[in-house]
Amino acid sequence: MADELFEAELFDEEPAEEKREKRQLNGAMGATIAIVVLFIVLAATVGIPHGLMGNDGASSSHWLPPVEDRTGKIYDDSDVFSRVSWNGSHAVGEVQSIFVEVPAITLKDGGAGATGDAEVHLGLWLPVIEGCDYTGNITEECKIPVIAEIGPYYDDGDVDALTPADRLGRFLIENFVPHGFGVAQVSVFGTGESNHCMDLMGLDEQAGIKAAVDWLGSQPWSNGKVGAIGKSYDGSTPWNAAAAGSDYLTTIVPMSGLIGLHELMWRNGSMEARGAIMHNGVYGSFGLDGDLEDAQNGCEGYMEGYYAGLAAYATGDDLSWMKSDYWTERYFLDRAMEMYNGSIYIIHGMQDWNVDPHMAFPTHQIAIDNGFEVKGLYGQWMHDYPDRPGGHDGGIGFPWSLRWDWADDLLEWFDFYLRDNGPQPRLIAEIQDDLGGWRVEGTYPPMDTYWNEMTLDQCEITSGSDTVTTTSQTVLDCGTMEEDFRIIGMPTIHIGARMLGTSGHLFVEMQRGSDGSHLGHAVMDLRFADGGKDGVAAYIPGTTVLAKMEFFAMDVVLEAGDNLVLIITQTGEDYIPSTVSTTQVNVFLDDRSTLSLSTVDRTCDDLFLPPMQEQYPMCMD
Missing domain, CATH: 2.60.120.260 (Galactose-binding domain-like)
Incomplete structure (x- = not known):
């Protein structure tokens, strides 16, 4: 199975206007259902002692208490990341090596489009569920959702895509596959075993991401729901995936992720030092390893990268006035708001000066205003995960910045948005101040500012x-x-x-x-x-x-x-x-x-x- 290759299929695109209407309709249906459920609950709970009901009217027997009530919970802190408080019952299957064809890349895109064989590579881990044969006839109870981490680092500065990565992959595999989720580690174009060119968050890269998400969501063993999660570059690919408009993408968890490349490195016309060389001087080298596929880096985006950084340094803007679309096609937020139809869980460090907090704010409220279900987790850590002691130690807000309940928090989130197992997580913003104190806000910045x-x-x-x-x-x-x-x-x-x-x-x-x-x-x-x-x-x-x-x-x-x-x-x-x-x-x-x-x-x-x-x-x- 490890070397078995699978072919991607083509899917019809749903117009953006229909997606917006669907999101609005879903909101209206949700409100109607909520009212009906409320009447049912009221009717069913007459005479039931108040102590059996939680503050929100939900059963207090839910396995994960509200964040305000987790103080006394004890977690396994023996590893470098958090662990779920209860283990799943499934074993982790052998990793599969998957190559997904990307027919959207054509001759005009250069690179692998010239030969018509563009493909992205991913490693895939599925749970071993008793009675389920993923190669045979799949029953509904055997269908599973997939959590994907998508980025450029597999075999380029980290382990390959078939090895659980310490960045996030091992955390996902060990915590969530036993609970019945699949996990995929996906290499973007020009990195790992994916061919074509390193497009640095451009539309070519977006096409590859969409192909991977579509493949994961359309397999016979899939329940049709895919989540995308990651940090930094890997936290930007969820936004890029959302902008692509895949019908299978159901939730995204961007951590220190970019909503746009120019938006990160230019602020009011002022450029970060890396801005001029980010494409060709930094990530472009990931696609160069001395083999025949190096020539595939000669694609449109890679060539544009040579002038786009230096020109934007001189002018401070996104070069739209010179008819360049280099920077505008690398801005995801507007397209994500238009094309995406899922939930959003934003995580960002308030002391992150690699991917600065303006990637999260006012994005949090913008997404709410566009009708999305949004949660936020904002601690005083730097460019890190919420649960990594090594990255938090000595920093502002430490040790209270460490969130040993984060794996549980994600399990609750994925359970609801990828499997429809309730209750729905609270759509709140958890924010930590620089003295260490955590509090819950309805949004961020708060409405009573x-x-x-x-x-x-x-x-x-x-x-x-x-x-x-x-x-x-x-x-x-x-x-x-x-x-x-x-x-x-x-x-x-x-x-x-x-x-x-x-x-x-x-x-x-x-x-x-x-x-x-x-x-x-x-x-x-x-x-x-x-x-x-x-x-x-x-x-x-x-x-x-x-x-x-x-x-x-x-x-x-x-x-x-x-x-x-x-x-x-x-x-x-x-x-x-x-x-x-x-x-x-x-x-x-x-x-x-x-x-x-x-x-x-x-x-x-x-x-x-x-x-x-x-x-x-x-x-x-």
């Missing part, structure tokens, strides 16, 4: 001046907190600025005064003074603008007696100003500039304690 504003003339200049150059640093002390003050979501700072050249560049860091620790930061190329991806080519020297800067998402607490500090420089972190934006800028540190801090009122009474953790120090009497 309010704003505190101050003009910069209320701050004291303790160092530097109103002139920003390549070497300057201006420090503002913006006051001492009279009581604990929580800053959440995406605060803003609007700074009046006069440019001596045709452009300029600003970086603002927010710090805790007592120890100089980083709370948040904002960055902008002043050609994009209104924020976003649309800017101007150049200004007349001497032009004054209002730079409408937004901080990356944060959830931090300034305790009473501490003070808020702003540091204004030309740049920071790993942002590289365009060569035209390095000229001197004069900033207005008066009532023409405003700092707006978004906040909510929360206390220790609003916090929950994760399993296997001691009480929060700030909540001890």
